[in-house]
Amino acid sequence: MTESFSTLRVNANRMHDSFIHLALIGATGDGGVSRVTFSEAHLAARNWLRTEIENSGLEFHMDGAGNHSALLACNNKNAPTILLGSHLDSVPNGGRFDGALGVVAALEVLRTVKENRIKLGVKLEAIDFTDEEGTLVGLLGSAALAGRLHPEALKNPRGGREDLIAGMNRAGLSEAGIFKAARSKGSLAGYLELHIEQGKRLERAGFNIGVVTAIVGIRSYRLSFIGRADHAGSTLMEDRLDAGLGASAFTLAAREIVMRDFPNCVVNIGKMDFAPGVFNIVPLRVDVSLEFRSPDADQFAELDGALIECAKLEAERFRLDLRIEFLGGHAPSAMSENMQQAFMNSCDTLGLTHMSLVSGAIHDAQSLNGICPIGMIFVPSVDGASHAPRELTKWEDCVNGANILLQIALTLGSG
Ligand SMILES: [Zn+2]
The missing domain is CATH 3.30.70.360 (Alpha-Beta Plaits)
Structure with a gap:
């Protein structure tokens, strides 16, 4: 069965269309985007995602923390979910790729599995987490989903309580609702994230894919x-x-x-x-x-x-x-050894070179550490630039990352 999967690829053109449309929302005019959490542009990007999900024939879901998801069911109603995702919020005057690539790639993986009518033993979910960047709280959506959000984080947020409440009102969220986003134990089979490296190590070493060993x-x-x-x-x-x-x-x-x-x-x-x-x-x-x-x-x-x-x-x-x-x-978060190995195997299957590296930046994956096995890959950032309009990853590298995400979802979902 795995044999037939190894030739399957995401639809790179469709993914590119989605990526380009998304990059127009909150565009700064110099190649970047400004989509700080719960800003008009951020909410517009989330509306766009919802439409994309529904137009793909996937089920849309929003939880109490505002996390936006595409769902793809399987035959077993009680099967656990493999979660793929990242975030659509950005820093002020940030880049087009940070977070956005991971969400668009996750959605593309679900579309590919659906249109090829592949039967997996798990549910698939592509998620856009709320407030990863920390304009208001930081890792808000992923911490809420993991059941790890501390009430103090909402009482005394780094972005200020007033701004948080105003933003939550714009997004139609309540404090009680945010805490209800916690998933039940055992419902997740794993969390996988594709992200740009935001550093120069992959580019310098000339590797296609970075397999993350730990987040600092x-x-x-x-x-x-x-x-x-x-x-x-x-x-x-x-x-x-x-x-x-x-x-x-x-x-x-x-x-x-x-x-x-x-x-x-x-x-x-x-x-x-x-x-x-x-x-x-x-x-x-x-x-x-x-x-x-x-x-x-x-x-x-x-x-x-x-x-x-x-x-x-x-x-x-x-x-x-x-x-x-x-x-x-x-705390530092070690990535699952199994996930790292599965990523490396997928790279070998697709003929892509890989190196192991540590993430010096914070990511949603660490919220889920200990809740389910977590794995993360990076694709090269041109000149290491990030959190700036000149942030760039070659499209070919973006597609490579999405195909690795597809391979590992298929491998884990059919295993
Ligand atoms: Zn990010």
Whole structure:
């Protein structure tokens, strides 16, 4: 049976038509799209998706979290579902491919299976998750579907409570409804996502497909170095308790620690707020926004310890107080070994080259980690560009990714 599947391909022209139509919705005029969650353009894209689903003769479904789905049933009513998907929301002035490719490819897989009348032992679902990018909450739809959304995430969202409520009203969603989107245990046989790499590794190495081994964990802290405000002219250098020195020394040391001891990790200090923040007063206090990422749970804990220890040492060196506020994060998510192997087998079947890599970006797949087996593949990003209008993946690579998604759905669905 698998033999006959290996020659099946998605309809690349039909997928291209869908992709081009979608890219017109919220188009920025310079090749990008702006479809931030629950904006007019985002809701228009979702309406477009609904029409595409219905015109394909697939069943449309929207859950309480606003996730939009195409459903393809099978003969067994109680069979579990293989979920394929990504997201239609974008960052402001983002690219056409981020998320959109995964949704369009997932829909194309369902169309292909349906028109070839292939009987699988599982249901197929192509899903567009709500608010992946985090304009409002981040991974909102996938966390709700996984039953992992914390009530606090809606009470104190990073995009502001007012904007969240206004957006939910525009989309016709309620808080109670969002929590009802949780799927029952055992209803999902797997989650598979095709995404652009958003980096340069595949392009540099010259490979067709990236098989994701893990999605990094991410943690953030606010570190406050506290010294003493003094006259910037009359206070001797050796007498100063300059909070800026601790914050700056920590920034440089953090980079060195990661580059020397944690080669798979990254650290970013994206913001420093100086108080009182004027030319002629020695800085009393500097609030440092620290974020770091690691693909491995043990290494993540070690890195966390090393960075906090470093902040303490630098504070001590400059005779400063240090306040540490943990702001939250996500654990690293390992992809299913079976899914990785199945992806590699599909690449071999289709004659595509592949390499294994870690995702440094957050994706919906990690919400489903532990709920069902998860797998993810990347296709090359030209020049690694993403979250910008110049984001580009060659169409041939997009089609390759969709065909891998089709192969693995067929393999898992018939196995
Ligand atoms: Zn994305």
